[in-house]
Amino acid sequence: MEKIISLAKQRGFIFPGSEIYGGLQNAWDFGPLGTELKNNIKAAWWKRFVSRRGDMVGLEAALLMNTKVWEASGHVSNFSDPLVECEKCHHRFRADHIVEKYLKDNPDTIHEAVSADLVKLSRDIESFHINCSDCGGKLMSPQQFNLMLKTSLGATADKTSDVYFRPETAQGMFVNFKNIIDSTRKKLPFGIAQIGKAFRNEITPGNYIFRTREFEQMEIEYFISLPKKDADWERVFEEWRKEMHEWMSYLGIKPDEVHELDVPKEDLAHYSKKTIDFEYDFPFGRKELYGLAYRTDFDLRNHGEKSGANLKYKDNETGEEYYPHVIEPTFGVERSVLAAMCSAYTEETVGNSDEEESETRIVMKFPSWLAPVKVAVLPLSKKDELSSVARKLADDLRTEFTTDYDETQSIGKRYRRQDEIGTPYCVTVDFDSLNDNAVTVRDRDTMKQERIAISDLKKYLSEKLAE
């Protein structure tokens, strides 16, 4: 993990947030290459799940919503984690996490699965004599801590009102259900997709960009007609399960790096009847990457009943009116970036010739569509006669591909640098180019080089990058 974090900083993928002021706990900024990577992921996701499908529409709802939304959705009363605070240093911990850690460190302890139940957690902390891991102080009794991030609206102190930043993008899609039906005349089944930020006041964020308080989601609410039997929703659930696996492999994730976890009944979120977590083998352990949930009609029914708006769907053929049911595939953007980077990170031993010692080559083997830079133009020397040709070539390529231009240091070092950012093709302009109007194209993965006429270069790269 340390290797990826250091490469990401050095090469401009991800920087610690507010770094020159000492940072802000667990906030991260995406650098030039990280931004490209993120944009590529979001654009590909949108194309695949929205633009190319006739049964999907997009939405961009506001980050701040009426508090009544979160009361109806259950977030005000239910969206919390159990928290304990140290009496002495006032450091806060997730109560369930410290009990889990104790059980892991003391494997002989006989114990049932750790639950979020406050009474049970309190009993465990007391009977296991668990103290503050920072100062050894006594821990207070656990309390539920709401994870929604609060802010206030309004200019004057007496007229402000507390509002929450959305903890998920989903509710924006439910509260706009009627607007979307009325304006698009979509028939079931159809889905609403949204990409946007969400905020959670996590007690213990961590593991790099895996758990942060501010994050971006790519989410779909897929509405289906009233299931007459379980098989009706199970069929759609299964379709989305497959879609999600295909997306993961498109992202460059190998099938054996992903594991499905059928979330046990007692751990299901308050709205869900079935949830699958897609877990990925991150360097820090097997953790949730994406989720797929059957939310029943919980959300539309709640919002319909609590707002008084008619959120039922009317089937014009049968005249039936009902709340549609919902299958929800959720994809985290930052987790997609992190999994794609972990899967792409490769170390290879290469020896250029018998005399040279073998060295380690670090390559980010991103799929071409995902690579933040597609082509790098590298003149063999900084001499004007070469760099003028190379610069012109780079400008021309830039009209079609994200193109990097680099003339500093040795050609070997420049290749290594492009390998580390995952650039699929390097184009070298040498002195022969001035006579034969051709360049050398080097493939990132095979390191094989090919001589290509400058006039054919765009076509050649387009075909290669589309493979």
Ligand SMILES: [Zn+2]
């Ligand atoms: Zn303490």
